[in-house]
Amino acid sequence: MSDQSTQAPVVRRVDARHRYEILVGDDRAGLTAYRDHDGRRVFFHTEIDDAHAGQGLAAVLVEQALTDVRASGMRIVPVCPYVAKFLTKHEEFDDITDPVTPEVLAWLDGVLGR
Structure with missing residues (x-):
């Protein structure tokens, strides 16, 4: 049996679910x-x-x-408060970050059915 606290986390992009997941062991x-x-x-x-x-x-x-987004040639829009806060401390992503606009928020609400 392995101790999950000693296993390095793994991040994977899951395009079908529109998300990145972080795994610790099998969790x-x-x-x-x-x-x-x-x-x-x-x-x-x-x-x-x-x-x-x-x-x-x-x-x-x-x-x-965000590193994966850079590698894909895309830009970032940080609607998520955690991502926005992270970006305030990580200026290395400034060159690929776009502001949150009313247009983006309206589009997102439509996509998510909110």
């Missing part, structure tokens, strides 16, 4: 959800399961997700 510890719009990846929700809270996993998840 999905959290996710950050997105929708793509006009060459931009719009992040709208991030969560870490209570069992994995306080381990810094949200930062690992978001950093790897």
Whole structure:
């Protein structure tokens, strides 16, 4: 039996579910959800399961997700409050970050059926 606390987390993009997931061992510890719009990846929700809270996993998840967005040639729109806060401390993503606009919010609400 392996000790999950010693296993390095793994981040994977799950396009069919429009999200990135972070795994600790066999457990999905959290996710950050997105929708793509006009060459931009719009992040709208991030969560870490209570069992994995306080381990810094949200930062690992978001950093790897944003690095993947850069590699894909897309831009970032941080509707999610956690992603927005992360970006205030990580200026290395400034060059690919677009502001949240009323147009993006209206589009997202339509896509999500809100």
